[in-house]
Amino acid sequence: MGGFPSGGGGDELAELSEINVTPFIDVMLVLLIIFMVAAPLSSVDQRIELPASSAKPAPRPDKPLIVTLQPDRSLLLGDKPAPLARLGEVLDAATGGRRDTPLFFQADRAAAYEDVMAVMDALRAAGYLQVGLVGREAG
Numbered sequence: 847m848g849g850f851p852s853g854g855g856g857d858e859l860a861e862l863s864e865i866n867v868t869p870f871i872d873v874m875l876v877l878l879i880i881f882m883v884a885a886p887l888s889s890v891d892q893r894i895e896l897p898a899s900s901a902k903p904a905p906r907p908d909k910p911l912i913v914t915l916q917p918d919r920s921l922l923l924g925d926k927p928a929p930l931a932r933l934g935e936v937l938d939a940a941t942g943g944r945r946d947t948p949l950f951f952q953a954d955r956a957a958a959y960e961d962v963m964a965v966m967d968a969l970r971a972a973g974y975l976q977v978g979l980v981g982r983e984a985g
Contacts, residue, residue, distance in 0.1 A: 899981045911940060912980070913969070915953035919961055930964065934972030945973040952980035 913933075914922040921928045928936040941947040949969065953962050969977055 910950050911937070911947060912950045912952060913937075913965065915951075915957050915961060915965055917954045917956040919957070921965065930968055933965070933968045934974075937969075937972055937974060946976060947974070948976045948978060949974055950978045950980050 912924060913928070916922065921930055921933065923933075923936055923940060926936075937949070951965065951969070953965070966977070969975075
């Protein structure tokens, strides 16, 4: 009678109720590798030169407060030096403590972006939230 068990007793095959997760794990590992390779490619650093604005210039106030970031990382408020560590104090003295005074911020083209952000953070920390950015006119 061949190699089959005879029909006596509990030799029947029991049903397996567990899910085989091995194919699922294989698929997940392949997807993980794909995303590990693709993620750095999607965040390539680009060197850009920001264009000039073509918008019509806004009218200037009579005595604007202009904060200037120079190429050597020094700050000026108007024509006077304003150290970054004391920028809030210098602005309070110039505005009489009125933090709703509109300010204009201009930075040299050669200034590092992190320096521009440091000045913007210092202005925000000092409570000056109305800051306009100054750019050159196109053409």
